[in-house]
Amino acid sequence: MPSAPRYCPHCTTTLAQGTPAGDTHERLHCASCGYIHYINPKIIAGCIIERDGKYLLCQRAIPPRPGTWTLPAGFMEAGETTEQAALREVWEESGVRAEIVCPYSIFSVPKISEVYIIFRAFVTEETGQYGPETLAYRFFEPEQIPWDDIYYPAIRQILERYILERQAGVYGIYTGNDDVGKVHFIR
Numbered sequence: 001m002p003s004a005p006r007y008c009p010h011c012t013t014t015l016a017q018g019t020p021a022g023d024t025h026e027r028l029h030c031a032s033c034g035y036i037h038y039i040n041p042k043i044i045a046g047c048i049i050e051r052d053g054k055y056l057l058c059q060r061a062i063p064p065r066p067g068t069w070t071l072p073a074g075f076m077e078a079g080e081t082t083e084q085a086a087l088r089e090v091w092e093e094s095g096v097r098a099e100i101v102c103p104y105s106i107f108s109v110p111k112i113s114e115v116y117i118i119f120r121a122f123v124t125e126e127t128g129q130y131g132p133e134t135l136a137y138r139f140f141e142p143e144q145i146p147w148d149d150i151y152y153p154a155i156r157q158i159l160e161r162y163i164l165e166r167q168a169g170v171y172g173i174y175t176g177n178d179d180v181g182k183v184h185f186i187r
Helices: 082-094 153-168
Strands: 016-018 027-029 042-051 054-060 073-075 096-109 114-126 134-140 173-177 181-184
Touching: 042 082, 042 096, 042 153, 054 082, 073 082, 082 096, 082 114, 082 134, 096 153, 114 153, 153 173
Parallel strands: 042 114, 096 173
Antiparallel strands: 016 027, 042 054, 042 073, 054 134, 096 114, 173 181
16 A cells, blocks of 8 residues: 655645544544545456356466466556446456446455456457466366466455356346455346
8 A cells, every 4th residue: 555645735734644624534634724635445347258158367477476367357547437447457468358248246355445346248359469467368167267376355256156146047246345245136
């Protein structure tokens, strides 16, 4: 996590830790001009892409834990929609162009201040070329997925839940956090 600023970016007064007037949380704030320094969660957007009963995973080339596997996903950039971020990350990490079907999961990891937004998508083009964050990519049948080598616990939970729903032929919206998850079915 980046270090917090010591001085107000507007008037250069030293920031104080406390609860600003009208707020409910302790934050760094400027008593002189009223500036409040918010530290908000990061959004990770990505896709579950299925093709012929197999699921796209990318093998990480960068720390932390290079060599482990994950869904193609990454940090949302300013100015992007969640859908644009998810499709960009799929392209950058796998060289796969995809089209989003629908949202699938919103999963919070409060311990590290991240929120995962995962979409269902399908392949429209596969180039075989991928970016420097990926060692390899592969479509796995469920029983071939390297479950013990999936880096992020949230991604594992999301993918496990999706495969169960896929086998049942019924999809919901999966929400949860790093401890538990719940499926919400739309009727």
